[in-house]
Amino acid sequence: MHLAMIQSNFPWVESPFSSEIIKTKNLSEEQKKLATDYNRDGYVVLSDFLPIDLIDRVRKDAEEIGFNKDFPIKTYRDEQRIQDFWKASAASKELASYQPLLDLLSMLYGRESFPFQTLNFCVGSQQRAHSDTIHFSSLPAKFMCGVWVALEDVTEENGPLFYYPGSQRLPEYNFSQIKEGAKSTSYEDYKDYEDFMAEIVKVNGLEKKVFHAKKGDALIWSSNILHGGSPVLKEGSSRWSQVTHYFFKDCYYYTPMLSNMVTDELNLRNNLVNIATGEKVSPSYNGERLSYLKTNKTQYIFNNPGNRMQGSFSLLLRNLFRKNR
Template sequence: MPARESELPDTPVIESGDAARASLISTYPELAEIVSSLAENGYAILDPEYDAGDLATAEAFCRDAVADRGRIQDGWISEPAIGRVAVHQPIIDLLSQLYGRRAFPFQTLNFEVGTQQKPHSDTYHFNSSPERFMCGVWVALEDISPDAGPLIYYPGSHKLPILKRTELGGTQLYPDYEKHIQRLVEDHGLQPEYGLLKRGQALIWSANLIHGGSARKNPELTRRSQVTHYYFEDCAYHTPLDFDPERGTHFIRQPYDLSRKKHVLSQRKHLDEQLSLREIWAQRWHLWRQRPPRF
């Protein structure tokens, strides 16, 4: 990892030019396949060798706690095994190498069944300045059946320009965004692939990769899984979805770094905005809610 701030890249290494990626591969030859898959397709599948006990506990959490609720955000607050999957050091080290800045997990989601979530890019939910320093790591907690509504993603879509909230027409409600993404998929002739992962495998997706949950062909089937969202050090973090068109400002996040167990301040040098009152209160609420994780 680069030691000094001045050496930190402005673009993730995997999304930089050939020279940066070649240099990464010459340092870590074992990463060649992952690097080229992320660069070309915007995703990579691997086995990060999670602890078998943690996978079993996280799966049981999906079965018992998530169950009918569909999803639980930040299950690590009550279940340490979920936190341990999120802070799994080999994944943090790998992401840090692939992006050129230290990665940190800031949110988990656990699912019992397929989400059937419409296609979207995480850059609309969580973006950064410099942009694209965010990714998702989706972990199969059981073997995923094609009929269970597996993850769906569109290889290559991460190369599309990042959509700005102001580019959306209409009332700019979330369904307008989803329609816009559907049009993009059709206009670009993007072809889907499905995440038929085996238990313990993980899929890394780039911030701008279009993905979602496919149809559950067999509603009896479970699709126990965990996704952890990661940001990278020394950026500003924001939520484009909550862009304030009247003020022309982003909603700035102060994400909680699960690996270091503290909030990370958005770096003001990357922004020319002031924090809104809402953001200041959101920050205080997060601090109040913060409790020492047990993992």
């Protein structure tokens, strides 16, 4: 089989041909094991990989700045989490941009990785099982992953992460498989998604694993692996952590939750910033810039650059249909 066909349009580590592709890679035995485990399970754990002094600085900033109500935060903050704390904390940015981690992710996915969002938690999230692909997706698909870092030891009492090994091989579920209608969805529909995924876990007999992390441990997970947060059993216990979400170069990036996956109207993430460099990300499809048309305030539809008149005519008909409904 021709190598280009084997590589297809997947991250090589997520490819159905990964066992063949890995033979063409110049990897160490340790890298081969990481890639093989990641392909099989949808996650890997890194211990003794991150500098402990950096871990301590991130937690210190989170305690003294992030969750200090007297310190102004321009991004989203509630009692559990802060989004994009990297904008206020040099340590948080340094952790998200840790070069050996970026290099490892780039090795696994075969493209340059870049961090685009951080979430910092002071307690367990207690989230139900979900896949990141409902929030973050890409074209080509699956060029996204998350890295969760423990800023303290995690036990059964303070709400450890859980995940379902191998669940990354399930379809990337979104509301086109859940809702009967074709209207766009929002975060108000999220409970329907969570209920659906709970049934997916049951019908597939997926085995749950719980991550009792040690301070400094990092868990890399595939965009489509099902994961969540266990209940907090000890009232008042903390669970300091940072999650960083990563995309990879030469993709278009979008939010399925806020897209209409029936009509292919996508909520494109056109203003992503590479946290490591501070530069705005220039999206493309494998290096090719595509044109797209705005269909409403938040959604776009791709317009084939070789047939723009047809795309414009389709958009006109779509809008006329909407007005006449």
